[in-house]
Amino acid sequence: MRGARPLSDVTLNHEAIHTAQMKEMLYVFFYMWYFIEWVIRLFMGGDAYRNISFEKEAYDNQKDMYYLTKRERFNFLNYY
Numbered sequence: 001m002r003g004a005r006p007l008s009d010v011t012l013n014h015e016a017i018h019t020a021q022m023k024e025m026l027y028v029f030f031y032m033w034y035f036i037e038w039v040i041r042l043f044m045g046g047d048a049y050r051n052i053s054f055e056k057e058a059y060d061n062q063k064d065m066y067y068l069t070k071r072e073r074f075n076f077l078n079y080y
């Protein structure tokens with residue numbers, strides 16, 4: 001999730017991956033988890049935003065336009 005970028009297929013795919021994650025997390029839990037993980041990673045050093053598991057999954061797979069067709073549910077759990 002990061003605005004003010006030119007919309008490209010990659011960006012749209014990135015956001016579509018987040019949408020799939022949100023549905024799995026029933027939206028409210030996505031935002032709670034996202035925020036909590038971000039706070040924890042702030043204390044761990046590095047780029048907290050970029051290291052959130054939701055973001056890692058999205059960034060790692062955003063160039064794969066077929067990713068969502070083959071993605072397994074809760075796959076972000078593999079990005080911790």
Ligand SMILES: [Zn+2]
Nearest residue numbers: 001002055058
């Ligand atoms: Zn994102």
